[in-house]
Amino acid sequence: MNCCITDLTRKEVINVRNGNCLGNIGDVEVNVKTGQVVAILVFAPRFMPGFGKNEHIRVCWEDIKVIGEDTVLVDVDGEKFRYREEKRGFFDSMFRH
Numbered sequence: 001m002n003c004c005i006t007d008l009t010r011k012e013v014i015n016v017r018n019g020n021c022l023g024n025i026g027d028v029e030v031n032v033k034t035g036q037v038v039a040i041l042v043f044a045p046r047f048m049p050g051f052g053k054n055e056h057i058r059v060c061w062e063d064i065k066v067i068g069e070d071t072v073l074v075d076v077d078g079e080k081f082r083y084r085e086e087k088r089g090f091f092d093s094m095f096r097h
Contacts, residue, residue, distance in 0.1 A: 003067065013042045013072045016065060022057055025072065029058070037061050040072070 005028050013022040026043035030036070042057040059074050066073040 008040070008067075008072070011067070011070060011072045013040070013059065013074055016073050016075050017077065022059075022074070022076075026056060040064070 008025045008028065011025055013025060014020070015022055023042045023044045025040050027041040028037055029039040029041060031038050039058050039060050042059055044055045044057060059076055063074050063076050064072060065075050
């Protein structure tokens with residue numbers, strides 16, 4: 001099965017260890033020398049779109065178990081990844097936790 005990167009961005013990412021939804025694929029990390037996909041970047045769900053931090057989770061390609069029609073199943077330990085802040089918005093300083 002072949003899949004375009006734009007098709008991946010519509011898919012929801014589910015962790016098979018606990019059944020939690022990690023978010024939607026926002027980007028793909030590629031090794032430009034080999035042309036292989038190294039990881040997917042999953043945008044964390046936000047409480048209020050447009051406000052707060054724009055964060056993502058990096059999931060290694062080896063941790064992907066199944067790419068389905070609507071979802072991607074991954075097997076990751078909570079210690080293996082962490083949310084990473086991508087950029088700060090104007091309202092971040094006003095709405096910090």
